[in-house]
Amino acid sequence: MGVKGEFKVKVNKKEVVAAVLPMQEHWLPQSNLDLLLPPLDVGVFFCYNKPITDSSLTFGSMVSVLKKAMAQALVSYYAFAGEMVENSVGEPELLCNNRGVDFIEAFADVKLQDLNLYNPDDTIEGKLVPKKMRGVLCVQATELVCGGLVVACTFDHRVADAYTANMFLVSWAEMAHSKPLTLLPSFRRSLISPRRPGFYNPSLDDMYVPVSALPPPKPQHPNADHLISRIYYVQADELSRLQSLAENSGIGHKTTKLEAFSAFLWKMVAAGVVEGDKICRMGIVVDGRLRMGGGETDRLKLMNTYFGNVLSIPYGEKRADELRERPLSWVANTVHECLESAVTKDHFLDLIDWVEAHRPEPALAKIYASGGEEDAGPAFVVSSGKRFPGSKVDFGWGKPMLGSYHFPWGGEAGYVMPMPSPLGNGDWVVYMHLLKSQMELIETHAAHVFRPLTFDYLLNLV
Known part of the structure; x- marks a missing residue:
């Protein structure tokens, strides 16, 4: 589990990759759902073994493939080649000017098998995932001593959610194979326009909050607990066991693996x-594309390719004592009830109207910054990465040995994203950004569930 030796990363080249075709400069307004995101950058990385089927592939030739495919993909995904600016009322807008994507080439004096994947704070953060300085998207390709490769991206969450980023990653890989794009992004903001007149359920005032109404953050002491990142894997049989423990035949619905997992983590x-007896909050990110489709075939097709954020973060709150004492099935049902409020078209229409009623003042999900309240206890958000397209991000030298999001998001709440294991056996790879004390507790009392991700585990990849 420990680092097998420190390593350094040397940046050898920086350049800007723009769309291969010229485009008319224009402004793309942020949707009301985009406006709920604070300035946050999201990281994602992919680890590739040294190519063995084609000995002519070098780091230089692989980078050339990445850049050429990127320039082609940006023709359709032009928003990623733009930059964020403020409009006259201080709201962010996207200037689509084809400024391009910062592309970094680097070398790390470490072998892929020696990367401490379990502790991304030491090996990924600030080394293999780039810090975005300009624009909307930044990419880094890092050559490893063994001939392996790490491709990492950092993108502005105000512009795209994980669903959008996944679409782009797959399209980028398709371009590398000279394939037609499976999905062409849609920028039709009218799909999620506010209603006239607008109205919303008052319960949204408990889920979202104008920035001016946030309580002041608690002062941080030098030795205070702090958020750290770790990556684990959870075996399929453990997920099934949790799901079985969380089942309650008397509640009239089947508990999903995500609900059972979230309930277990909440406990x-x-x-x-x-x-x-503090209040503990647990939120789950809900993608609204299917809900906003509303059963209309044409609208659903458009929502399936919509570029931007279509997210809501409903959350539940319970006293710590109750969560500890109640059975897992009760907590899982609480998670389900929390989700039920947000998995409807009406919820997202209401949320769009809620933002409209508060503009131009910025607002955000209350769980992101709820730590200032007097009896506030720990809070965390679970975001399902079940659509993470790891195996599809193949640029011509094989599928990645590992792909993962990396999102130390800077809020007061923790963040957890389970993704399908690259082994394809039903296991999950779970990125976790929680307090250090919480990680230690989990590793002490739930080591049978959360196992540190290691290179040896990934060696089972066929």
Whole structure:
């Protein structure tokens, strides 16, 4: 689990990759759902073994493939080649000017098998995932001593959610194979326009909050607990076991693996509350594309290719003592009830109207910054990465040995994203950004569920 030796990363080249075709400069307004995102950058990385089927592939030739395919993909995904600016009322807007994507070439004096994947704070953050300085998207290709390759991207969350980023990653790989794009992005903001007149359920005032109404953050002490990132894998049989434990035949619905997993994690986090009976919050990110499709075939097709954010973060809150004492099935049902409020078209239409009613003041999900309240305990958000297209991000030298999001998002709440294991056996790879004390508790009491991700585990990849 420990680092098998420190390593350094040397940047050898930086350039800007723009769309291969010229485009008319224009402004793309942020949708109301985009406006709920604070300035956050999201990282994603892919690790590739040294190519063995084609000995002519060098780092230089692979980078050339990446750049050429990127320039082609940006013709359709032109928003990623733009830059964020403010409009006259201080809201962010996207200037689509084809400024391009910063592309970094680097070398790391480490072998792929020696990367401590379990601890991305040491090996990924600031080394293999680039820090975006300009524009909307930044890419880094890093050559490893063994001939392996790490391709990483950092993108502005205000412009795209994970669904959008996944579409782009697959399209980028398709361009590398000279294939037609499976999905062409749609920028039709009218798909999620506010209603006239607008109206919304008052319960949204409990889920979202104008920035001016946020409580002041608690002062941070030098030795205070802090958020760290780790990557684990959870075996398929453990997921099935949790799902079975969370089942309750009397509630009239089947508990999903994500609900059972989230409930288990909620109980674990509550178990770490030692000072008072604090309120523990757990949110789940809901993608609204299917809901906004509303059963209309043409509209659903458009929503399936919509470029931008179509997210909501409903959350539940319970006292720590209750979460500890109640059975997993009860907590899982609470998770389900939390989700039920947000998996409808009406919820997303209401949310769009809620933002419209508060513009131009910025707002965000309350769970992102809820730590300032008097009895606030720990909070975290689970975002399902079940659509993570790891195996499809093949640029011509094989599928990645590992792909993962990397999102130390800077909020007061933790963040957890389970993704399908590259082994394709039903296991999950789970990126977790939680308090150090919570990680230690989980590793002590749930080591049978959360196993540190290692190179040896990935060696089972066929």
